[in-house]
Amino acid sequence: MRWLLLKDLQILRRSPLQATLLVLYPVLIAVLVGFAISRDPDKPRVAFLNEVPADSRISVGGEQLPSSNVSDRICRRVECVEVGDREEAEAKVSSGDVLAALILPANLVDKINSLSTLSPGTPKVEVLVNEEDPVKAGLVNDRIDALLAQANLAISRRIATEGSRYLDLVINGGELELLGQRFPILGLRASAQILTALEPALDPRLRASLREVTHFADEARDNLDVAGPLIDRLAQPIAVEKVAVGGSSPPLEIFAIAVAATLTLAFVTVLLVAGSLALEREENAFPRLTRGLVSREALLAEKVLLGVAIGLVVTLLLLAGMQIFVPLQWDRFGLWLVAILAGGGALAAAGAALGAAAREVRAVSLLAFMVTLPIAFLSLVPSGAVGGGVYDAIKVLTAVFPFKPTLQAISAALDSAGSGIGGPLVHLAILIVAYGLLARFALRRFAAV
Amino acid sequence: MPPFRGTVGAMAGGNRAALEAEALVKRYGEREALRGVSFSASAGELVAVIGPNGAGKTTLLSILAGILKPDGGGVAVEEGRVGWVPQQAALYRRLTVEENLLLFARLEKHEDPRASTEQMLELTDLGERRGEIVARLSGGNQQRINIAIGLLARPRVLLLDEPSVGLDPRQRARLWEFVSGLADDGTTVIFSTHDIQEAERYGGRLLVLADGEALFDGAPAQLREAVRREAPEAADRDFETAFVAYLHHRGH
Numbered sequence: 001m002r003w004l005l006l007k008d009l010q011i012l013r014r015s016p017l018q019a020t021l022l023v024l025y026p027v028l029i030a031v032l033v034g035f036a037i038s039r040d041p042d043k044p045r046v047a048f049l050n051e052v053p054a055d056s057r058i059s060v061g062g063e064q065l066p067s068s069n070v071s072d073r074i075c076r077r078v079e080c081v082e083v084g085d086r087e088e089a090e091a092k093v094s095s096g097d098v099l100a101a102l103i104l105p106a107n108l109v110d111k112i113n114s115l116s117t118l119s120p121g122t123p124k125v126e127v128l129v130n131e132e133d134p135v136k137a138g139l140v141n142d143r144i145d146a147l148l149a150q151a152n153l154a155i156s157r158r159i160a161t162e163g164s165r166y167l168d169l170v171i172n173g174g175e176l177e178l179l180g181q182r183f184p185i186l187g188l189r190a191s192a193q194i195l196t197a198l199e200p201a202l203d204p205r206l207r208a209s210l211r212e213v214t215h216f217a218d219e220a221r222d223n224l225d226v227a228g229p230l231i232d233r234l235a236q237p238i239a240v241e242k243v244a245v246g247g248s249s250p251p252l253e254i255f256a257i258a259v260a261a262t263l264t265l266a267f268v269t270v271l272l273v274a275g276s277l278a279l280e281r282e283e284n285a286f287p288r289l290t291r292g293l294v295s296r297e298a299l300l301a302e303k304v305l306l307g308v309a310i311g312l313v314v315t316l317l318l319l320a321g322m323q324i325f326v327p328l329q330w331d332r333f334g335l336w337l338v339a340i341l342a343g344g345g346a347l348a349a350a351g352a353a354l355g356a357a358a359r360e361v362r363a364v365s366l367l368a369f370m371v372t373l374p375i376a377f378l379s380l381v382p383s384g385a386v387g388g389g390v391y392d393a394i395k396v397l398t399a400v401f402p403f404k405p406t407l408q409a410i411s412a413a414l415d416s417a418g419s420g421i422g423g424p425l426v427h428l429a430i431l432i433v434a435y436g437l438l439a440r441f442a443l444r445r446f447a448a449v
Numbered sequence: 450m451p452p453f454r455g456t457v458g459a460m461a462g463g464n465r466a467a468l469e470a471e472a473l474v475k476r477y478g479e480r481e482a483l484r485g486v487s488f489s490a491s492a493g494e495l496v497a498v499i500g501p502n503g504a505g506k507t508t509l510l511s512i513l514a515g516i517l518k519p520d521g522g523g524v525a526v527e528e529g530r531v532g533w534v535p536q537q538a539a540l541y542r543r544l545t546v547e548e549n550l551l552l553f554a555r556l557e558k559h560e561d562p563r564a565s566t567e568q569m570l571e572l573t574d575l576g577e578r579r580g581e582i583v584a585r586l587s588g589g590n591q592q593r594i595n596i597a598i599g600l601l602a603r604p605r606v607l608l609l610d611e612p613s614v615g616l617d618p619r620q621r622a623r624l625w626e627f628v629s630g631l632a633d634d635g636t637t638v639i640f641s642t643h644d645i646q647e648a649e650r651y652g653g654r655l656l657v658l659a660d661g662e663a664l665f666d667g668a669p670a671q672l673r674e675a676v677r678r679e680a681p682e683a684a685d686r687d688f689e690t691a692f693v694a695y696l697h698h699r700g701h
C-alpha cells in the first residue's frame with residue numbers, strides 16, 4: 001500500500017498545475033477570509049447636515065447634554081459625508097454619491113427641550129434617500145430606524161426620570177424649580193402628618209371628614225409609589241434578555257476560519273481521492289492492480305489515506321496562514337488534528353464513492369464541484385432563514401454529506417466557546433463507514449466500460 | 450455447468466495442463482462475445498489466438514486472466530501465477546519508465562525490485578530512457594513497458610493480448626526471443642495477434658476464434674491442411690489470404 005501511496009504522490013508532483021492549485025487555493029481562501037473578517041463591514045455613506053447651533057444643549061430637568069456628541073454617535077454607524085447645505089445633500093443623494101442624507105434642523109434641540117415642558121412640540125429629523133437600489137435602501141432604512149429608536153429611547157428615559165421626580169415631589173415634598181424660581185412643595189406625606197397632628201384640636205364632627213382626607217393622602221401616597229417604577233418602564237417597555245438555546249456559537253471570526261478550513265479540506269480531499277481513483281481506471285491500471293496485487297479494500301484505503309494526508313497538510317497550512325489575521329488557540333492543536341482527521345476521513349470516503357461511481361477523471365472533477373459547492377452553501381444556511389419544511393430537507397441533505405459535521409467538528413476544535421466535538425465525531429465515523437461501503441459497492445462495476 | 454475458477458486438477462482431464470477452460474460463455478447484453486469456448490494448454494506451450502476483430506480474443510484472454518467473470522463455463526488455473534499484458538497499455542503515464550517498473554516489481558513483492566527493474570530495462574532496451582515520463586514515449590515504447598510489467602509477475606501462465614502491435618521489427622524479434630525463452634523454461638504463453646505469419650511462426654498451436662466460437666484448435670500445419678481442404682481456390686496463395694478465404698467459407 002505504501003508503494004501505491006508513493007506512486008500517487010509522485011503523480012501529484014508531476015502535475016504541477018494540480019499541485020500548485022492544491023497549495024494556492026487554500027492560501028487564497030485564507031487571505032480572502034482573513035481580509036473579510038479583519039475589515040469592518042462596509043458602512044453605508046450618508047451625507048450629514050447638522051444645522052443645530054453648536055452651543056445649543058439638550059436639557060431635560062436641568063441636566064444638559066452637549067448636542068455635538070449626537071453627530072459623533074451617528075457617524076460611528078455610517079460613513080458621514082459632511083455637507084454645507086440642503087442643496088448639496090440633495091445633489092449627493094441623487095447622484096448616488098451617498099445612499100442617503102440626514103438633516104438635523106436648527107430647531108431640533110429646542111423641540112427636544114420642549115418635550116419636558118408643559119407645551120411639548122414634536123422634534124423632527126429629515127432623511128433623504130435614493131431608493132434605486134432596493135437592497136441598499138433597505139439597509140439604510142434599517143440603520144436609520146435603529147438610530148432613531150436609540151435616540152428616542154435615550155430621550156424618553158430622561159423624560160421618564162423627570163416624571164418620576166415630579167411624582168416624588170408630590171408624594172414626599174421638596175422644591176420645584178420653574179422659570180428660575182424655586183417653589184416649596186409640601187407633598188402628600190407631610191400633608192397627612194400635618195392633618196393627623198391637627199386632628200385632636202378639631203371639632204369632633206369635622207374629625208370624621210378629616211380622617212377621610214388623611215386616609216386619601218395615605219392611599220394616594222402608597223399608590224403613587226407604585227407609579228414611579230411604572231413610568232420608568234414606559235421608557236423601555238420591553239427589556240430584551242437573550243438566552244442562547246441549542247448550542248453556544250463561537251466568535252464570528254472563528255466560525256469564518258472553520259468555514260475556510262472545511263471548504264479547503266473538502267475540496268482537496270474529495271477532488272484528490274475521487275480523481276486519483278478514477279485515474280487508476282483511466283490508466284487501465286485498476287484491473288492489473290486488483291488481479292492479486294492489491295485488494296479493492298486496500299486500494300480504497302490507500303486513496304482515503306492519500307486524501308486525508310494531503311488534506312491535513314493543506315488545512316494546517318491554511319490555519320497557520322489565518323494566524324496572521326486572528327490569533328488561534330494553538331493549545332487545542334490535538335483537537336484540531338482529531339477534527340481534521342475525522343472530517344478528512346469522511347470527506348475522503350465520500351470522494352472515493354464519488355470516484356468509484358463517476359469513474360472518469362473529468363466527470364469526477366465536475367461532479368466533485370457540483371456536489372461539494374451546493375452542499376457547502378446549504379450547510380451555511382441558518383435555521384429560520386428559510387421555511388421550516390425546506391430547512392428540514394436541508395438538514396437531512398447536509399447531514400448525509402460530511403461537510404456540515406466536519407464544519408461542526410472543526411469549529412468545536414478551534415474554540416472552547418463552541419459546542420462539543422463528540423456529536424460531530426460520531427456523525428463523521430458513521431459517514432466514513434457508510435461511504436466506505438458505498439465506494440466498495442461502486443467498485444464492483446468500476447472496470448466496466 | 451456453473452461458472453467456476455479453480456486449481457488445475459479440480460477438473461477432469463490430464464494433470465499436465467497448466468490451464469484449462471471449459472465451455473466459456475460471455476454475454477454483453479444481447480451480444481454473445483463467447484459461445485462455449487473450451488480450450489486447454491500445457492506447461493511450456495505457446496498458443497496463438499487468431500481471428501477477426503470482435504471475434505472474442507480479448508474477452509477470452511480477460512476471462513483467463515481473471516479480469517472478467519464468465520457467464521457460463523469455468524477456468525482452472527494456478528491462481529496468482531497468471532501474468533497478463535492487456536491490449537491497452539496498463540501503466541501510469543505520468544510516472545517515469547523506471548518508476549513504473551519499480552512500482553510493479555514492489556507490488557509483485559520481488560526480493561530485489563531494483564534488480565528486476567534493471568533486468569526489464571535491459572530487456573526492453575529502454576535503459577537510457579528510464580528517467581522519462583511514459584506519456585512522452587512513442588506508442589511502441591509504451592507497449593514495451595506494458596509487456597515488461599506483465600513479465601514482472603514471473604507467471605506460470607503468460608497471457609499477451611496483441612503484444613507485438615506497434616513494435617518495430619527489431620523489438621518484435623526481441624519480444625519473441627524472450628517469450629520463446631520463457632516457454633522453453635516451462636511458462637505457458639497464450640497470445641493473440643492479427644499477424645498470421647507471426648502466429649504460425651511462434652505459436653506452437655493456433656486457436657482460431659470467430660464470432661465467439663472456436664473454429665479451429667491445432668498445430669499450424671494442421672490449419673494449412675484445413676485451409677487447403679476448405680478453401681482450395683486460395684490454397685496456392687500466401688497463408689494470410691488463404692486464411693481469409695477459409696474464414697469466408699466458414700461464414701465469417
Ligand SMILES: Nc1ncnc2c1ncn2[C@@H]1O[C@H](COP(=O)(O)OP(=O)(O)OP(=O)(O)O)[C@@H](O)[C@H]1O
Nearest residue numbers: 448449477480482501502503504505506507508509
Ligand atoms: N465491455 C463491453 N461491452 C459490450 N460489448 C463488448 C465489451 N467488450 C467487448 N464487447 C464485444 O464483445 C465482442 C468481442 O470483443 P473482443 O474485444 O473480445 O474482440 P477481439 O477479438 O479482442 O477484437 P480485436 O481484434 O478488435 O481486439 C465484440 O463484439 C465486442 O463489441
Ligand SMILES: [Mg+2]
Nearest residue numbers: 506507508536
Ligand atoms: Mg482484442
